[in-house]
Amino acid sequence: MVHWIFALITLIAVSIATIVQDIRRAIFAFWVAGLAVGAIYLSLGAEFLAIFQWLTSTLVTTSLLFFAVLFGENGKLPKEKFQYSIARRSSYSKLLVGFAIILGISFASLVWLGVSGLSLPVSLPAGENDLVGLGKKLSGDHFISLQVLTLTLFLVLIGAGIIARPEKRHQGDEI
Amino acid sequence: MIMGLAGIVGGMGLICIISRRTLLGIMIGIQLLFLGASIMFVAGGIISGAVIEGHLFGLFIAIGGIAQLGGGLALAVRLFYLKNTIQVDQLQSLKQ
Numbered sequence: 001m002v003h004w005i006f007a008l009i010t011l012i013a014v015s016i017a018t019i020v021q022d023i024r025r026a027i028f029a030f031w032v033a034g035l036a037v038g039a040i041y042l043s044l045g046a047e048f049l050a051i052f053q054w055l056t057s058t059l060v061t062t063s064l065l066f067f068a069v070l071f072g073e074n075g076k077l078p079k080e081k082f083q084y085s086i087a088r089r090s091s092y093s094k095l096l097v098g099f100a101i102i103l104g105i106s107f108a109s110l111v112w113l114g115v116s117g118l119s120l121p122v123s124l125p126a127g128e129n130d131l132v133g134l135g136k137k138l139s140g141d142h143f144i145s146l147q148v149l150t151l152t153l154f155l156v157l158i159g160a161g162i163i164a165r166p167e168k169r170h171q172g173d174e175i
Numbered sequence: 176m177i178m179g180l181a182g183i184v185g186g187m188g189l190i191c192i193i194s195r196r197t198l199l200g201i202m203i204g205i206q207l208l209f210l211g212a213s214i215m216f217v218a219g220g221i222i223s224g225a226v227i228e229g230h231l232f233g234l235f236i237a238i239g240g241i242a243q244l245g246g247g248l249a250l251a252v253r254l255f256y257l258k259n260t261i262q263v264d265q266l267q268s269l270k271q
Contacts, residue, residue, distance in 0.1 A: 007180050014184050014207060018191045023199055030203050033184070037210055040177070046217055046230045049237075053213075056237050060206060060244055067248055068199055071261050133227040134234070142231060149238055156242040160249035166256070 003043035009036040023068050028096070031061035035103075047130050177218040185211025198251040198261045202244065209240035 013033035017026045034057020041050035138146055188207030195201050213233040220229015251261050 003177075007177070010180065011183060014187045017203060017207065018187045018194070023197065023203075026200065026203055030206060033207070033210065037184075037214060040214070041217060041233075044177075044217060044221060045226070046233070049217065049230050049233050052234060052237060056241060060241070063244065063248060064199060064202065067251060071199070071251070071255055130227075130230065134230060137227050137231055145235065149235060153238065153242050156245050160245045163246075164249040164252040164256075 003040045006036045006039040006043065009033075010040065024065065027061055027064045027068060030064075031057055034058075034060070045130065048134055049130075178215060178222075181211045181214035181218060183211075184214060187211075196262055196264055198247065198254060198263060201263065202247045202251075205243055205247070206240055209236055209243070212236050213240075 010033050013029045013036060017029035017033060020026050020029065035054060038050045038053035038057065041047075041053055185208050188204045188209075188211060191204030191207055192201050193204075195204060213236045216232040216236060217229045220226050220232070223229075255261055
């Protein structure tokens, strides 16, 4: 039952992330969607994936927000709208902080009351939990996949560094 | 039904990719697409009985999403350095 609530939250957040024009609100909506998907994973018995999903969606949101601020995605506001915008942002911020506190307390309460009550009966191999099964599969059957993935991440890291490097300007070039 | 949710999330990501005009917006769409694919693998693993494999491929897709984010942000930095904007409409080439 509880994963349907999180599925509804996911749908609403994904719709907001797709429709809303302001990129920062879209990023926040994407973050809520990621957290809700992590909660769905938790209710489906995938504890490790749930924690990984929460961490990655927070990481992705942080970096996207950082770059949105860096690139000035909101643009410049007209002077007459500036004061009004500051007031609106303040009320939005209070709402956002209140929502985050309620969400955090709810999650903490759920975990404190017992996460096992949330989980569906999923049949894992006898004597194994999610993490043990994943570790055995990763180091056994899917070891080549893991190697290919780590190589891909390494190449992406080098490629991103090369793409984003500053261009050296020669003397006489137009700036 | 969880498969349906995954399809909707992926479809919304596709709409986001098509409708947005900035690189960051397109990256949000791609992340949503990855999210939908990950949900689909986890749900498919539970339905088919291969639970651990579903979790494993969901994990692989999530890591692939991080790799995409790294490449996409590097492209955005490059584009902003060259054109002073991240609007993809103005993207004709990455040469100076």
